[in-house]
Amino acid sequence: MGARPLQDDDAPAAACSIARSLDIVGDRWSILILRDAFRGLRRFDQIRRDLDIPKAVLADRLRKLVEAGVLARHRYQDHPPRHEYRLTAMGRELSPILVALMQWGDRWLSENGPPTVLVHEPCGTEVRMALHCTTCGEDFPPTAITSRPGPGAAALRPPTEST
Amino acid sequence: MGARPLQDDDAPAAACSIARSLDIVGDRWSILILRDAFRGLRRFDQIRRDLDIPKAVLADRLRKLVEAGVLARHRYQDHPPRHEYRLTAMGRELSPILVALMQWGDRWLSENGPPTVLVHEPCGTEVRMALHCTTCGEDFPPTAITSRPGPGAAALRPPTEST
DNA sequence: CTAGCTCGGTTCGGAATTCGAACCAAGCAT
DNA sequence: ATGCTTGGTTCGAATTCCGAACCGAGCTAG
Incomplete structure (x- = not known):
């Protein structure tokens, strides 16, 4: 998205969408930042105060989330140029993940x-x-799930190996 | 370690189920380990090879996941005492989170x-x-969601603050 | 009997991340 | 001119992660 200069781990980062997603949101702070974004927080300092996160880490995570395309940087004022961070469509669609985390915490971790x-x-x-x-x-319950290879599985298996 | 001596951040770890869930699964490796568990991998070395994770880190994560109650350690052989790690009910209910991560990766990260x-x-x-x-x-879409305080919100807000 | 292999770890030192605190800069207010 | 706010960056110390080596119990081959 942003301009990712074609990472080292080339074409298919991993043959697993979970792993790919985690490359972007697989970090405690990132998820918490996104939660805040869903709650309407958009400014650096709002988020920093809410999460009590070190500024350097917040700056780094915001940059990465913008790079990944889940947040977008909008200038909301010109003269001291200021930016805020908003969810993109890609970012908004993370909500099922947050909802799932929340429901699980509600069920198992909330007395x-x-x-x-x-x-x-x-x-x-x-x-x-x-x-x-x-x-x-x-x-249906989780036990009713099986899996099979999908279309994206092609070209991942070197045709020799078949375990 | 063994028995966590009642952490510093006392009673309600955080007033947010997402944050609480992340205390347990908010780590790249933990999620990947759980994914493997869902795929049926149960033994230390299976998982280690599959994820290519350092043994020390795997041992640590397994210990924490067992402590948290999402995995359970079962002795599957006596003489060299060997254990395997299985999802508990609590662990199986993490599946919506994994499914959500997977769907999101499918949609946005899988060419x-x-x-x-x-x-x-x-x-x-x-x-x-x-x-x-x-x-x-x-x-319905994520935009159709609002939130309000639930029952567990009591005793969390100092009654003065109301923003 | 002893050498090597497997499984499930632990230990160790170095590398990478994270942290908190300090500093910077641009603009506004007093 | 002094201080405050916003949005950062820089720095050294603390933490965590990594890879490689080692350990121990048991099995197996020679």
Whole structure:
């Protein structure tokens, strides 16, 4: 996106979308920064104060997130040129990850019930996320999942090796 | 280490389930280890080879994941006492997080389509995860979410502050 | 019986990251 | 002119990560 100069680990960073995603958001601070972005925080200092993160680390993470394309830097004032960081479409689509993290924490780590509840605005009731089958139209437990290679698996396996 | 002596940041580690979850899985290796666990890898050396992770780091992460309760150590052989690591119920429920990471990577980071596809076994079709409203019964975009304090928010806010 | 192999680690020293504190710069307010 | 705010950068110290070596219990081949 930004201009990533074609990293060392070439074409397919990893044959796994989870690993690829983690290259971008697989870091405690990055996720927390994105959480703040979803909560509407956009300015360097807002985020810094909220997370109590060292400035150097915040600057570094923001730069990387912008480079990756999940945040965009917008000039919101000219004279002392100031920028704020906003979620891009790519960034907004990270929400299922955050919601999943939140739900899991709610369920297993919150003695007194969830500290925050997400609400589906149009109807005002609570959001829940579940594994969903588009064919059945039903939700199901994690145990009902299998996997198979998808289209992107081609060209990853050197045809010799087959374990 | 052994028994964590009641950390400095006392009662509610953070007023945010995301932050709490990240205390456990907010680390690149931990997530990758859990992914392997979902894929059926259970032994130290299997995982080590698959991830190409330094042994010391793997030992450390496994210990922490067991401590946290997402993995359990099972003796699978007695004489040279050997153990394997299995997902607990708590661990299995992390799957939405992994699925969300995977879907996001599929969508934004996979030029040639998803390297792996998850399948809903009973019906054989592809799994998709979406934000879902239990009342409407419909899926919706991230922009349709608001939040409000939940039950666990009590005792967290000093009653003075209200921004 | 002894050399080598496997599995599941631990230990060690050096390299890379992170941290907190200090500093910088541009502009505004007093 | 002094200080405050925003958005950083720089620096040395502390932490964490890495890779390689080693360990120990048991098995196996010769």
